[in-house]
Amino acid sequence: MDTLAALLAGNDGHVAAFRDRFDDVQDVQRPEAVTVCCSDSRVLQDHMWGNDRPGRVFTCSNIGNRVVxxxxxxxxxxxxxxxxxxxAGTDLAVVVGHSGCGAVTATYDAITTDVVSEPPGIRHCIGLLRPELEPCIERLPDGRGRADTVNDLVECNVDRQVRALRESEDVPDGTTVAGVVYDFQDAYDGERGELHVVNVDGERDPSVLRERHPDLAGRVQRRVTH
Incomplete structure (x- = not known):
């Protein structure tokens, strides 16, 4: 139980810092955004935004940052x-992929070898990602190494999840859907831990994104532009 005890000790600092930050959200929440992140221990889901305000970000996570x-x-x-x-009145959904995603890697291996040696729960997750990534693999440039291929597919997976949200009749009209990639493997030009905007409401062309969203221009970057 040493690990749990250490986690609880860390909570002491959280309690001290946050004791007065719940006053306005004890009974209601109106988050500005819902984020769909990969449940990877290296993806610091609130910290990546510099968020320290309860009620601001509604965070979901699963392996492969799936929206379905x-x-x-x-x-x-x-x-x-x-x-x-x-x-809850939220009108922004952000799909957050990350470099070196294990779920994308496992799905890539399943597609290319047609072998999935995983427990049923993980096979289920791979099964949800597989139909999204198969068309992406067919369009990737030739001659890419394994790491580059996986990171290209991370981006493609974000695109496909954005599309699923945009095409769903269940998602309220007026919802903005963005796709970003959290990079800690130097897959993009930038600092480790930076978020790179790759898709906004289905638009993937970096030049168009920069023109339409000048406030995001410095963070727009794609590996795969098709």
């Missing part, structure tokens, strides 16, 4: 993502 789930009604936008858009 399978139900008896078919594949639908996950309730985790949909809830703040439907019930």
């Amino acid at each position: 789930q399978r139900t008896g009604a078919g594949t639908v936008v996950s309730g985790d993502v949909l809830y703040p858009l439907e019930h």
Whole structure:
């Protein structure tokens, strides 16, 4: 239990810093954005935004930063993502991929070898990503090494998740959907830990994105532009 004890000790500092920050959100939340992150321990989901305000960001996470789930009604936008858009007045959804994503790597291996040696729960997740990444693989440039291929597919996966949100009738009209990549492997030009904007409302062309969103221009960067 040493690890849990250490985590709880860390919570002491959180308590001291945050004790007065819940006054306005104890009974209601109106988050400005919902983020869909990969549940990777290296992806610091609130810290990456410099967020220290409860109620500002509604954070969802799963392996592969997927926005969909399978139900008896078919594949639908996950309730985790949909809830703040439907019930809390949130009008911005941000899909957050990251360099070197293990889920994307596992899906790439499953596609290229047709072998998945994973427990059922992980196979289920790979099964949700596979139909999204298969078309991406077909369009990637030839001669890419494994690491570059995976990072190209990370970007493509973000695009596909953005598209799923934009095409869903369950997502309220007027919702802005953005896609970003969190980089800690030097996959982009920039500092480790930077977020790079790769997609806004389906637009992927960096020059168009910079023109339409000059306030984001310094963070717009793509590996794959097709």
